[in-house]
Amino acid sequence: MIPLVTAAGLTKKYGDLVAVAGIAFEIHEGECFGFLGPNGAGKTTTVRMIHCVSPVTSGTLTVGGLPAGIDNRALKMMTGVIPQEINLDNDLTVQENLVVFARFFDIGRKEARARIAELLRFVELEAKSGSKISELSTGMKRRLLIARALINRPRLIVADEPTTGLDPQARHLIWQRLRQLKSQGTTLVLTTQYMEEAQQLCDRIVVMYQGKILKEGIPAKLVEDEIGREVVEIRIPPEEDGKVLAELSAFPCTHERVGDTLYFYCRDGHALMRKLIELDLPNTLNRPATLEDVFLKLTGRSLHE
Numbered sequence: 001m002i003p004l005v006t007a008a009g010l011t012k013k014y015g016d017l018v019a020v021a022g023i024a025f026e027i028h029e030g031e032c033f034g035f036l037g038p039n040g041a042g043k044t045t046t047v048r049m050i051h052c053v054s055p056v057t058s059g060t061l062t063v064g065g066l067p068a069g070i071d072n073r074a075l076k077m078m079t080g081v082i083p084q085e086i087n088l089d090n091d092l093t094v095q096e097n098l099v100v101f102a103r104f105f106d107i108g109r110k111e112a113r114a115r116i117a118e119l120l121r122f123v124e125l126e127a128k129s130g131s132k133i134s135e136l137s138t139g140m141k142r143r144l145l146i147a148r149a150l151i152n153r154p155r156l157i158v159a160d161e162p163t164t165g166l167d168p169q170a171r172h173l174i175w176q177r178l179r180q181l182k183s184q185g186t187t188l189v190l191t192t193q194y195m196e197e198a199q200q201l202c203d204r205i206v207v208m209y210q211g212k213i214l215k216e217g218i219p220a221k222l223v224e225d226e227i228g229r230e231v232v233e234i235r236i237p238p239e240e241d242g243k244v245l246a247e248l249s250a251f252p253c254t255h256e257r258v259g260d261t262l263y264f265y266c267r268d269g270h271a272l273m274r275k276l277i278e279l280d281l282p283n284t285l286n287r288p289a290t291l292e293d294v295f296l297k298l299t300g301r302s303l304h305e
C-alpha cells in the first residue's frame with residue numbers, strides 16, 4: 001500500500017487552544033480512511049490541513065509526496081472537498097454553482113458542461129439543474145456538494161461529516177455514492193460522529209478525542225479487539241454493582257460502569273442474559289458490540305454526549 005497522506009507530530013493551535021495535539025497517521029491510496037470523534041475532537045481542523053486551507057502549526061503533513069500548505073495549488077488541484085458547512089452560493093442555480101467551481105479549476109466551457117451533466121446524473125439532481133439553492137432539500141444540497149467536489153476529477157476526496165442532519169434514506173444515497181467513488185479508485189478521507197457511518201464506509205479509522213488519536217484500526221477488528229462480540233447493558237443503581245458482579249463472576253466477560261449503566265463485554269451475551277433473567281433483573285439488553293462501545297470504553301463518555 002502506498003501512503004497518499006502521511007502525518008507525524010501534526011499539531012494545530014489556535015492561540016492557547018490545542019485543537020490537534022501531535023497526531024500521526026497514514027492514508028493509503030484507494031482506501032476510505034475515517035476520523036471518528038465527537039464535537040470538538042479536532043476532525044475538521046485535521047482535514048482542513050490535509051486539503052490545504054489551514055496552515056500546520058507544527059509537525060509534518062504530506063499529500064501525494066508534497067508538503068501540505070495553503071499556497072499549494074498542485075494539491076488543491078488533485079483534491080475534492082465536501083465541507084461540513086453547506087457553503088453553496090444561494091444566489092446561483094445548481095448548474096451555476098458548479099460552473100463557478102469549474103472556472104476555479106480552469107476547466108474549459110465545453111468540458112465543464114459535459115462534466116456537470118455527468119455529475120448531476122451521478123448525484124441524481126439532473127431535474128434540479130436550473131433550481132435555486134433555496135429550493136433544494138438538505139439532502140439535495142449535500143449531494144450537490146459531492147458533485148461540486150468531483151468537478152476536477154480529484155484523486156483524493158475529503159468529506160467532512162457528509163451526512164450530518166440527514167434522514168436515513170438520504171444518508172444511504174450518499175453512502176452509496178461515496179462507495180461508488182471508492183470502487184473507482186478514489187481515496188476517501190471521511191470525518192464522522194456516526195459510528196454506523198464509519199462502519200459502513202471506512203476501511204480503517206482513527207478514534208479521535210480532544211485533539212488526539214486514541215486508537216487506529218479496521219472498524220470490525222477494533223470492535224472485536226476492544227470489546228468482543230456482544231454487549232449486555234444492565235441498568236441498575238451503582239450501589240447494586242457489587243452484588244451483581246459477584247453473581248456474574250463466572251462469566252468470561254469484562255465490565256464497565258458508565259453513567260446509569262453497567263456494561264458487560266462478552267463473546268457470548270446469551271448465557272449472561274439467561275443468568276440475568278434467572279436473577280430477575282429488569283432493564284437488560286443484549287446487542288452486538290459497535291464502535292460506539294469502543295469510544296465509550298476509551299473515554300468513559302458516548303460520542304453524542
Ligand SMILES: Nc1ncnc2c1ncn2[C@@H]1O[C@H](COP(=O)(O)OP(=O)(O)OP(=O)(O)O)[C@@H](O)[C@H]1O
Pocket residue numbers: 014017018019037038039040041042043044045046084193
Ligand atoms: N478557527 C478557529 N479558531 C479557534 N478555535 C477553533 C477554530 N476552529 C476550531 N477551533 C477549536 O478547535 C477544536 C477542534 O474543533 P474542530 O472543528 O476541529 O472539531 P470537530 O471534531 O470537527 O468537531 P465537530 O464534530 O463539532 O465538527 C474545538 O475546540 C474548536 O472550538
Ligand SMILES: [Mg+2]
Pocket residue numbers: 043044045084160161
Ligand atoms: Mg467538524
